Amino acid sequence: MSGFRLVYVGGMGRSGSTLIERLLGELPGVCSAGELVHMWQRGLLDGEACGCGTPFEACAFWRDVGREAFGGWSRIRAREVLRLKASVDRMRFVPTLLTRRWSPEFVRRVERYTDLYDRLYGAVARVSGCPVVVDASKHASLAACLRQRYGPDLRVVHVVRDPRAVAYSWGKRVPRPMATSTSVEQEMARYSPGRAALHWTAENATLAVLARQGVPTMRVRYEDFAARPHGCFEKIAAFVGHRGDLPIGVDGTARLTGSHAVSGNPWSTSSRDVTVREDTAWRRQLPPRDRALVSALTAPARWRYGY
Numbered sequence: 001m002s003g004f005r006l007v008y009v010g011g012m013g014r015s016g017s018t019l020i021e022r023l024l025g026e027l028p029g030v031c032s033a034g035e036l037v038h039m040w041q042r043g044l045l046d047g048e049a050c051g052c053g054t055p056f057e058a059c060a061f062w063r064d065v066g067r068e069a070f071g072g073w074s075r076i077r078a079r080e081v082l083r084l085k086a087s088v089d090r091m092r093f094v095p096t097l098l099t100r101r102w103s104p105e106f107v108r109r110v111e112r113y114t115d116l117y118d119r120l121y122g123a124v125a126r127v128s129g130c131p132v133v134v135d136a137s138k139h140a141s142l143a144a145c146l147r148q149r150y151g152p153d154l155r156v157v158h159v160v161r162d163p164r165a166v167a168y169s170w171g172k173r174v175p176r177p178m179a180t181s182t183s184v185e186q187e188m189a190r191y192s193p194g195r196a197a198l199h200w201t202a203e204n205a206t207l208a209v210l211a212r213q214g215v216p217t218m219r220v221r222y223e224d225f226a227a228r229p230h231g232c233f234e235k236i237a238a239f240v241g242h243r244g245d246l247p248i249g250v251d252g253t254a255r256l257t258g259s260h261a262v263s264g265n266p267w268s269t270s271s272r273d274v275t276v277r278e279d280t281a282w283r284r285q286l287p288p289r290d291r292a293l294v295s296a297l298t299a300p301a302r303w304r305y306g307y
Helices: 017-025 036-045 060-070 078-088 091-099 104-128 140-153 163-170 193-212 222-227 229-239 281-285 288-297 299-304
Strands: 005-010 030-032 132-138 155-160 217-221 253-256 272-275
Touching: 005 017, 005 140, 017 030, 017 132, 017 155, 017 229, 017 253, 030 104, 036 078, 036 104, 036 132, 060 104, 078 104, 091 140, 091 193, 104 132, 104 140, 140 193, 155 193, 155 222, 155 229, 163 193, 163 281, 163 288, 193 217, 193 288, 193 299, 217 222, 217 229, 222 229, 288 299
Parallel strands: 005 132, 005 155, 030 132, 155 217
Antiparallel strands: 253 272
């Protein structure tokens, strides 16, 4: 890693990670790039807008990043990148990534795949002028790939939330704010309670193993962040190397300014004042049968995280 520090925000989606990512992007010297794992499809192929509201390839920031990283986006064959991604960056490959029992061909694929991100992160740092780059892709499988390239230089903010709240959120229908009429995904993905529970277990377990294997990791419980946002974010900021004023007040209010974040949820495009507070709707609205199912499927890991 040369010329930048990489901070990876990981964990199961719908756990509050986007707000933490956006707050990190408000810190001086920190550029939050959004969910770069989705850039190949949603930015290059679907032509979706970045956080500033401009279509990806028309955005001056991302145009300069593409030129700096690859000599221009026209030199990137996005569908080939997606095929490469499918051959290494999937949960099915996590056991291999964690044990390092690799074939020579798998080694080559991981090296090619992570080289794309290394060039991308470096370009984001140079174009933004920020020495810290935040990738909020969340996927534990991508974190496992990046560990192979960066080792202990990778820093992971592992965001975890009560799996029953996560399952409730994954069941809701939410339009994707950046989608175009030709986007493959018009809405945020939806999971059944059982599938959400299994994904929650796998994602968090993978990030926990990476931490045990030496990747510097800070675990953040969504509920703790919501209860004490200023104090909790102060610790997150210190973890990524920031000391000084914070973009969030002691009362939990913050001002989110514009960003060039790729993909994400409705929070990704917001320029507004926000007040951090816990969303507890799941306690009233998650059906008892679904709650029991998620509780049973996540029991061992759930207790480990204090739920």
